[in-house]
Amino acid sequence: MAAPATVTTKNFSGRYTLNKTRSDSVEAILALQNVAWATRKVISLATVTLDVSHYTDESGVEHIDVVQTLTGGIKGTTEIRILDWTDRPHEDHIFSAVQSKSRRLPLSEVEDTFLKSGWEPEVEADGVVQNLVVSDKAKNKNDWIVDMIWGFEKVDGQRYYTRRMKTSASGVKDVLQSKLIYDYTGPVPKKK
Numbered sequence: 001m002a003a004p005a006t007v008t009t010k011n012f013s014g015r016y017t018l019n020k021t022r023s024d025s026v027e028a029i030l031a032l033q034n035v036a037w038a039t040r041k042v043i044s045l046a047t048v049t050l051d052v053s054h055y056t057d058e059s060g061v062e063h064i065d066v067v068q069t070l071t072g073g074i075k076g077t078t079e080i081r082i083l084d085w086t087d088r089p090h091e092d093h094i095f096s097a098v099q100s101k102s103r104r105l106p107l108s109e110v111e112d113t114f115l116k117s118g119w120e121p122e123v124e125a126d127g128v129v130q131n132l133v134v135s136d137k138a139k140n141k142n143d144w145i146v147d148m149i150w151g152f153e154k155v156d157g158q159r160y161y162t163r164r165m166k167t168s169a170s171g172v173k174d175v176l177q178s179k180l181i182y183d184y185t186g187p188v189p190k191k192k
Contacts, residue, residue, distance in 0.1 A: 001183045001185060002158035002159050002160060002184065003152060003159050003160055003161050003184040005159075005182065005183055006162070007152075007184060008122055008126060008152070009052075009104075009123055009126045009127060009128060009129060009150065010126050011054050011120070012052045012054045012064060012129075012150070012161065013052055013053055013054045013055075013187070013188065014052055014184055014185075014186065014187055014188060015049065015050070015051050015052070015082070015181060015184075015185045015186055015187065015189070016049070016050045016052065016161055016182035016184055017047060017048065017049050017050075017178060017182060017183045017185055018047070018048040018049075018050075018181075018183075019160070019170075019180055019181045019182060019183045021127075021157055022160070023178075023179060023180045023181045024056050024177075024178040024179050024180070025044070025086075025178075026043070026044075026178060026180070027040060027044055028176055029103050029146075029165075029167045029176050029178060030042075030043065031165055032144055032169050032176060033053065033095060033135070033142075033144050033167070033169075033170060034096075034142050034143075035094060035095070037107070039094060042074075043070070043094075045071075046070035046071040046074065047070065047071045048068060048069075048070055048076065049068070049069045049070075049185075049189045050066050050067070050068055050118055050182065051066070051067045051069070051172045052064060052065070052066050052188070053065045053066075053188060059129065061082060061083065061084050062082075062083040063080070063081065063082050064079070064083070064085070064129065065078070065079070065080055065081070065100070066078065066079035066081070067108040074079065074118070075093075075149075076094070077092045077093075077094050077095065080130075081100075081102040081129070081131060081153040081180075082102060083102050083103050083104050084102075084131065085101050085103040086101055086104070087099045087100070087101050088100060089136070090103065091127065091136075095133075096135070096136070097108050097135070097136035098133050098134060098135050098136055099133070099134050099136060100131060100132065100133040100134070101131075101132050102129060102130065102131045102132075103130055104127045104128070104129060104130075105127055105128055105129075105130045105149075106127045107119060107123055107124045107127060107128055107151075108124075110128065110130070110149060112147070112166060114164060114177050115147065115149045115164050115165075115166060116149075117160075118153045118161060118164075119151045119152065119153050120152045120153055120154060122149070122152065123151040123152060124151060125154075126133065128149045129149070129150040129151075129152045130147070130148070130150075130168075130182075131146070131148040131150070132145070132146070132147055132148075133145070133148070140159075142169055142171070143167065143169065143170050144167060144169040144171065145167070145169075146165050146166070146167045147165065147166045147169050148163055148164070148165040149163070149164045149165070150162070150163050151164075155181060160181045160182060160183070160184075161181075161182040161184060161190065162179060162180065162182070163179070163180040163182075164177075164178075164179050165177075165178055166178070
């Protein structure tokens, strides 16, 4: 389902499901990130749901918390994005140890053509969210970098939450480009 106009890069809050028909495959990216074959297969077969809470703290700093769940309630990763461009360590059962930083960025400052292209006019006005995730070389078998931009774009005339990303790794000459498109399914359900 298309995202309503009330959901913007200033407020991503809501529940989203990865639209695998419209999205690029993440198999090659997960392999590059050294995610185990069995885990890659589960992810490729599962329905991926994101519960996104976007808020501003008492200091005026934006936060975006994303809880990922796979089919059957299987726990995915949890993304805690604080938009202050400060490196923060994170470790989980899928990507192991990483350093990540996030910020709001004017679209005009995005340098890469793939990451900059195709966004809705509102994204130009409000900016995009950029996440830069780097594997922890001391704890991972290989080192990789994901540069990701979040925004909204039209697909077949409908507006969707989209993540565009470029992934690279040491010793691999190709940079992988991918686009993940999410269906908006409503607000995040209240916890009982």
